Amino acid sequence: MDFYFSQFLTGLAGAASLFLVASGLSIIFGVTRIVNFAHGAFYMAGAYIAWSLTERLEGAVGFWGGLVIAAIAVAALGALVEIVLLRRIYHAPELFQLLATFGVTLVFQDLAVMIWGPEDLVGRRAPGLRGAVDVFGQAIPAYDLFLIVLGPTVLGLLWLLFHKTRFGVLVRAATQDRDMVAALGVNQKWLFTAVFALGVFLAALGGALQLPRGGVNHAMDLQIIVEVFVVVVVGGLGSVPGAFVAALLVSELNAFGILVLPQVSLVLVFLVMAVVLVIRPFGLFGRPEGPARASVSATVRPWQPLGTSGRVLAVAAIAAAACLPLVAGNYILAVGSELLIFALFAASLQFIMSTGGLVSFGHAAYFGLGAYGAALVTKAFGLPMLGGIASGVALASIGAVVFGWFCVRLTGVYLAMLTLAFAQIAWSVAFQWTAVTGGDNGILGVWPDGWASRPGAFYWLCLTAAALGIAALRVVVFSPFGFAMRALRDSPLRSEAIGIDRKRTQWTAFVIAGAAAGLAGALFAYLKGSVFPDTLGIPTSVDGLVMVLLGGVETVSGAVIGAILFRALTIFLMSYTDASKLVLGLLIIVLVVAFPRGVVGTLSGLLARLGARPSATPAMAGSGQARGGTP
């Protein structure tokens, strides 16, 4: 009993940092409507800077002062990011905002390694709170007790700030209706900057406070951001009390989950989140989102299937690609196979995202399930390769059936965050369930059958699978079912009013996209001869999103071009620079800000402008102007 009580207190202490970071994210979202993926990066930056300061500053004042100064410094950094980057993308679709802030995360990751080195750092113990206090016969660290008190204190201070100050009233007003606040003459720009800085301050303080508990490492940004997403989704985006309650819930689940399900403790948290979302789609304390914004882009032109010249071009490209094994060596063929696999993966993501309007931040789940499905049956039953590939597709489809059932209940950012969470469930199962998946060591020795073992033959297999897969996805886009998907993306209200079943249609779309991603993943397993948890990780999901973005979100299958360019670029970066994340992060930011339509989108836009006949645009109705987007 006493043991459970001390476990309970550990959970409470863990909730403090989680609450600080989550409330910061929630406040920022409430006012700016941006889900700040970089929040984890600010948390990590807070911890690193606090580490440096507390190492240099002396005594108790130095320690506590160091923590606060670190948080203030990071808040200033956050304000800079807001002014330079976020101000340009407040009106962009949420996908762009998530990606841009993820780009910031990547930049921070590489900078942290450059400045503080790759090793984990151990922080100083808090002066005055080094000891333990005896509670019911269990020794509880004094610092934990301090954190347990801190959480409610910060909640109280935030309540005072929001209810008793002019700034707080403005923030609450802007949370409800920012356009109205702007119309009342409040300088919105600086209100947004101030709110962003406040949110970042809370994140950085949360990071700094972790110093005496666990030190600092490079994985802490993504680790916390996933937990924080869970917290804000459970508590309700924009609600500070919701963040508090959910932080307690998640932290206690973590503390006790480790006792119940030691192999896959993370799964428990995600299961609770899934249950909450099914019962209350906007979280425990959340309110329904305002009028939904277009999740992809409001200016998509009507799509046409390829004309004759387009088809000739596509066939010629495939024919040219098929000739590669005649001229290229093994390394080039392996790279070529990888490009084809990722072209298929990106096309499957584009299918769900551009056609379906469902921004999936966890598409790697299906890619990874495909890879693990293939690897597991190959190792366990010694099935031939085609059987392995079929199992991979089957496992990915089953994953999409289960995850998709939950995901289609949500929309917008909630959907994006839930897809991410599901991918993390899959990742944590692969990572923690060592007995089956080999954990971090992965599964080795997954090689293709004899007939496909030559690099050239395997390349042809990949080319066939990618060409057929992408063609099939295109056929569906232009089929009646694809029409229904586009209708739901454009206007859920009108779709429902003409009898389209939203959930079932989007669920089916999820499964189709999942199966295609699974095929890509299974091929990837045989290409590499091994599978690791990375294939399910956030970076893989984000790579997919960048490919789609690079190709053009508004296109039918620009992602294919995007995938080839992006993958080639990453392979190049990996071999020529140590700072690949830095370059990649900056690339993402530039893409989002400067080329939101992607390579294919920009090119086809240019072609359309060149080809447009001036006589083809007479005024249709004279009076009204064109309206963009869904209302």
Place this chain on the structure above:
Amino acid sequence: MTPPLLQVEHLSKAYGGVHAVRDVSFSLEAGELLAMIGPNGAGKSTCFNMLNGQIWPDSGSVRIAGRDTAGLTPREVWRLGVGRTFQITATFPSMTVRENVQLALLSHEGRLWRLFGYAAADMRGEAERLCALVGMDRALDRPCAELAYGDLKRLELAVALANAPKLLLMDEPTAGMAPADRVAMMRVAAEIAAEQRIGILFTEHDMDVVFEHASRIIVLDRGRIIAAGSPAAIRDDPAVKATYLGEGLTFSAAEATHA
């Protein structure tokens, strides 16, 4: 005796302490144009949203051709043969005018689950016929995002007609249109209603449109029906004058110009 096309009985809906709709009852026969008028906040849109399952009433019932719609979603109400246009138009901006109508037709035919086949060639002629009916045949290949507001209203009517409806719900069908277009728009709707024996329920703020086309009028104020009857009776009703129409010669003058 066949039940009326639309039978609404004792419909009520409250939001917190606000009674948006209180004990509203009326019925509508095939071929009839019933106008629902009243000041802003009278409960017209709430009423409309309860008729097609967008929101569910606290009490009371809605029967469509005798079938109780309690618990049905908009999708299921649509399947009963109810078309709907929205106060703020809802169309598919990234699709062409023709494709918008094709989608509704394909849905009506139950073909939206086909994963193969070229949808843009399916039901093309029928879609063009409906577009022509509402005067949109000159803009078949235009993306909806480029359309003027009045054209979107027309397109909505074509989409609403795609499931061969028995009942058409039109929420402010002519709001935002130029005065000449308003009457033309309702004339199209009235002709279709007469020809195909469709019942139309519409809300409208333009009294020219209401008094020219409505066969009957119900007047809502603060959630209650304060008057119902023929246009002539409504025009002279003292309660309606007091709460909504006001005093003056506007409508007789308007009628004189149309006559």
